[in-house]
Amino acid sequence: MDAFCHTDGFPHPFEAHMIRMVADYELVTPAFIGGADNQTGFPELRVPSIKGALRFWWRALRWRQGISVAQLREQEARLFGSADSTIGRSRVSLALTGMTPSSGAKVSKRGAKVSELFDAAGARTTQQRRQPAPGLTYLGYGLVTAKDGKLERGCLRPPLAFQLSLMFDPRERQDAKALTEQLAQAMQALGLLGGLGARSRRGFGSVALRALRIDGENAWEAPKTPGELVKRIRALHGNDTRSSDSGPTPLPEWTALSARTRHLVLVGRPDAQDGTPTHLLEQLGQELVRFRSYGRNNKILGNETPERRFADDHHLFKDVLKGKRPQTHPRRAVFGLPHNYYSSSDRKGMQVQPRAHKLDRRGSPLLVHGHRCDQTPVLVLSFLPARFLPERRNKISVARHAVPLRPDEELWRPISEFLDRVRAPSRRDHLSITDAYEVPAP
Structure with missing residues (x-):
């Protein structure tokens, strides 16, 4: 059509x-x-x-x-x-x-299957297109049903x-x-x-x-090559009038490029059968599941064992279900709000969102962009830390209880750790990439 x-x-x-x-x-x-x-x-x-x-x-x-x-x-x-x-x-x-x-x-x-999204340029075989796409399903939360992988x-x-x-x-x-x-x-x-x-x-x-x-x-x-792409992204920063050698660079008041910004360029395989930005996005989504998910029945992505890096977030949720008042917010809240939890066994949930009146969302400071340099598929990951919530309205609601926002260094750490992870050579096969470049700091 x-x-x-x-x-x-x-x-x-x-x-x-x-x-x-x-x-x-x-x-x-x-x-x-x-x-x-x-x-x-x-x-x-x-x-x-x-x-x-x-x-x-x-x-x-x-x-x-x-x-x-x-x-x-x-x-x-x-x-x-x-x-x-x-x-x-x-x-x-x-x-x-x-x-x-x-x-x-x-x-x-x-109502179409999410795996249909791979069929843009003959990127997947018919058999592969019948298989689920858990990475795209995870990244497309709210647009794709988790149960059967259909488009909303x-x-x-x-x-x-x-x-x-x-x-x-x-x-x-x-x-x-x-x-x-x-x-x-x-x-x-x-x-x-x-x-x-x-x-x-x-x-x-x-x-x-x-x-x-x-x-x-x-x-x-x-840009015809990933190296040229890195230079073009670096050029966007230009001269930052707020940068200073005498002290820490201030955090932007709104989502913006600054001296604190990080960009990663993940380079895919142009000769691979699945060599498209959409395929790279699927692999990145799966990697984010590995990094963030606690798992169900000690499994993620079918039969993988979860790493449970954020077990404390899970325990906080379970404590709330037991009636305990939360004293802090889940560390994963930095990836964007609202951040919802649900226990199928208890049939109860927990919502994490901004506490302020008429403010119910906070977009993720981690932005993902698909690209192609000639025939090479690429993903660009941009981390744009900025004031997380407005001044004087910087409380987070955890199960309707107001808790203070974590300090900046602690708040941003999960995203920095994820970027360090995907940049590591040991993760290249999982991500279907050949290289990962970090754009030089402005």
């Missing part, structure tokens, strides 16, 4: 003083993107989803410029628009172009090539260079580190940037 791609036109005509940027992107992992009619569950590639992702990466690149939260909000509103009548509409206009039914994307409908929502399957045209009004000539650089870097960050749709932080909906043109001139070309 061919994918439906929603193409939006520019809201106002092109004018001579406006700057036009055209980015060539490719969808490289399955994308769960809601369509204009959420009732149908039919996925679409839509401008609002892309604009939201660009805004996220624009914000992520602004911390290093030394601005405050208030300055960030003001600059974002003036560039991307605001409901405030004194600011008005967005200066940035987007349109999707260059898509045809032959562009290759297919749709997997709700329809998704777009790669590959899908598309063009994103962006026009913006610099208003003042002196703004043109700075704004062009900011928007170009946001488009690059989306295509090197990010994705679109639900569970994009877990590697779904990854889009790879292939080329970028500004006013008709080539401004950027895709």
Whole structure:
């Protein structure tokens, strides 16, 4: 079934003083993107989803410029628009172009087996496609049923090539260079580190940037090797005005690239039968299960024995079921909130979430991005530590009891340990990779 791609036109005509940027992107992992009619569950590639992702990466690149939260909000509103009548509409206009039914994307409908997601480019044999995909099921929690591995929502399957045209009004000539650089870097960050749709932080909906043109001139070309990819990611950091040799680098107030950021580039096998970013994502998901899961009946992933690195989290849950008041939160909460527990034997659960009013989520600071360098499949893991919860609202609710957030060094340790683990040569066969590069610190 061919994918439906929603193409939006520019809201106002092109004018001579406006700057036009055209980015060539490719969808490289399955994308769960809601369509204009959420009732149908039919996925679409839509401008609002892309604009939201660009805004996220624009914000992520602004911390290093030394601005405050208030300055960030003001600059974002003036560039991307605001409901405030004194600011008005967005200066940035987007349109999707260059898509045809032959562009290759297919749709997997709700109820399809998750293993169908491997069948994008003949990546799996028929027998293999009948087998479960526990890694994708784990990473796609909420999108894939754990019991039978079926999709809860329809998704777009790669590959899908598309063009994103962006026009913006610099208003003042002196703004043109700075704004062009900011928007170009946001488009690059989306295509090197990010994705679109639900569970994009877990590697779904990854889009790879292939080329970028500004006013008709080539401004950027895709890295052909993993080594070139490492350099492009490093270049995104630029000069961090907050870095200092005299003391610790401050933690960002919002999710952002900083001197504390870590990036890992995991290099797959291009000649393997399953040599796709989606296959690497499956292997990474299984590795995350090994790292995080306590297991059931002393088993994980079928017949593997669990490592039980977070047995203390399990014991905390069991103590809560016995009526004990929690004094701390599970260490795995750092991977994102809410974080739910359930005991099938007791038929009881425990929810871990932010304590603050009207704040029920905290996205994972570990972002996964699928990519291809020529024919080599790659995963990029980005750890972006930032203030975990807002100041004065930094309590976590564990079974409705408020507990303090762990200190930063202790809080972030599980993610650092996971990155160290997947970087180790001893894990390469488990991950189906040939190498792992750490992007040099900015």
